Amino acid sequence: MSSPTLAGSLCLYVGGRLAPSREHWRALGSRVIEVGAVLYVTGIEMEGEPVDREVALPALRGLEYVRAYRREVEFDVRGLARAVKRSTEDPDGAFALALENLGHRLRGYVNALLDHDEWVVRRFSRDVLEALRDARGLSPAVAEALKVVERSGEDRSEWHVSSVLESLLRWLPFP
Amino acid sequence: MHVTVWTVLAMVCMVLAAISLVTGLLLERRIEATTWFTVADLLVCAAAIYVALNGGQFSELLPTWGLAFAILAALGHITYTWIRSTLWLLLGWLRGHGGGQEADISRPSRAGALLTRALERVGVEGKVDRGDVEAARRVVEVCRRWGWE
Numbered sequence: 181m182s183s184p185t186l187a188g189s190l191c192l193y194v195g196g197r198l199a200p201s202r203e204h205w206r207a208l209g210s211r212v213i214e215v216g217a218v219l220y221v222t223g224i225e226m227e228g229e230p231v232d233r234e235v236a237l238p239a240l241r242g243l244e245y246v247r248a249y250r251r252e253v254e255f256d257v258r259g260l261a262r263a264v265k266r267s268t269e270d271p272d273g274a275f276a277l278a279l280e281n282l283g284h285r286l287r288g289y290v291n292a293l294l295d296h297d298e299w300v301v302r303r304f305s306r307d308v309l310e311a312l313r314d315a316r317g318l319s320p321a322v323a324e325a326l327k328v329v330e331r332s333g334e335d336r337s338e339w340h341v342s343s344v345l346e347s348l349l350r351w352l353p354f355p
Numbered sequence: 356m357h358v359t360v361w362t363v364l365a366m367v368c369m370v371l372a373a374i375s376l377v378t379g380l381l382l383e384r385r386i387e388a389t390t391w392f393t394v395a396d397l398l399v400c401a402a403a404i405y406v407a408l409n410g411g412q413f414s415e416l417l418p419t420w421g422l423a424f425a426i427l428a429a430l431g432h433i434t435y436t437w438i439r440s441t442l443w444l445l446l447g448w449l450r451g452h453g454g455g456q457e458a459d460i461s462r463p464s465r466a467g468a469l470l471t472r473a474l475e476r477v478g479v480e481g482k483v484d485r486g487d488v489e490a491a492r493r494v495v496e497v498c499r500r501w502g503w504e
Contacts, residue, residue, distance in 0.1 A: 202475055289503075308494055315493055318485075319486035319487045
């Protein structure tokens with residue numbers, strides 16, 4: 181799991197969590213959010229298949245933080261959130277919608293990344309992900325987002341019966 | 356005990372209640388259930404002392420209508436919470452993932468954001484976790500290493 185979408189989604193969440201402090205937002209949050217947005221949008225186009233809901237969720241929440249705190253970024257937050265939502269179903273439509281909502285500069289970055297070799301972008305995403313994974317013990321935001329994201333690979337078909345029983349048994353005071 | 360001592364105690368309760376409200380708002384930027392309970396407890400203490408000083412009974416604090424309203428509100432609240440969480444679990448389950456699985460990634464609190472932005476204007480900076488700042492710094496560092504300024 182080292183796709184640009186994943187790295188982008190985590191960056192969007194971590195950046196969004198810095199929105200409450202204006203000072204940190206200006207110094208770091210806004211830049212991490214931009215990196216996240218560019219990586220996520222690039223990833224949608226590169227992968228070409230619907231993004232897992234669990235991967236898209238941190239991105240959405242990060243954008244919600246930006247919106248709630250009314251922080252300035254070079255893209256339309258609401259529009260990008262719509263694109264992120266759509267990316268779980270229709271990646272092509274989502275990519276077009278995301279490009280419409282990104283600012284001129286960020287759109288340039290997305291195009292530049294797509295012009296590069298795919299492995300370069302993947303390598304960059306991997307480095308970003310590694311940096312974030314290393315910070316897992318430090319940062320509650322990273323830990324929270326990774327926990328959600330790591331669920332994306334899980335097989336959920338078993339949930340219906342066995343996990344219900346399992347969780348019930350865990351709650352009931354039987355040995 | 357002397358009346359003055361009780362009056363002072365009642366005032367201490369009120370001051371403590373005010374302090375827990377204000378610190379809850381300023382430091383945590385939200386008022387959690389425990390804070391509400393603390394405040395309510397302290398206010399009830401103050402009220403009990405006030406009533407006792409005036410030579411009344413504590414039950415005078417609960418006029419019939421107030422009691423009826425409180426019971427109705429509690430019933431409404433419990434029913435609403437119960438229905439909501441049952442629906443949430445059921446719908447989550449029907450959709451094929453565990454009910455409420457998505458809830459463990461935190462959402463911004465609108466009221467908190469509003470307050471933070473209001474306090475910003477008077478120079479009170481909002482709070483973020485130091486670890487999150489460090490994580491963001493590392494991401495920016497990676498970008499710089501890759502020549503993305």
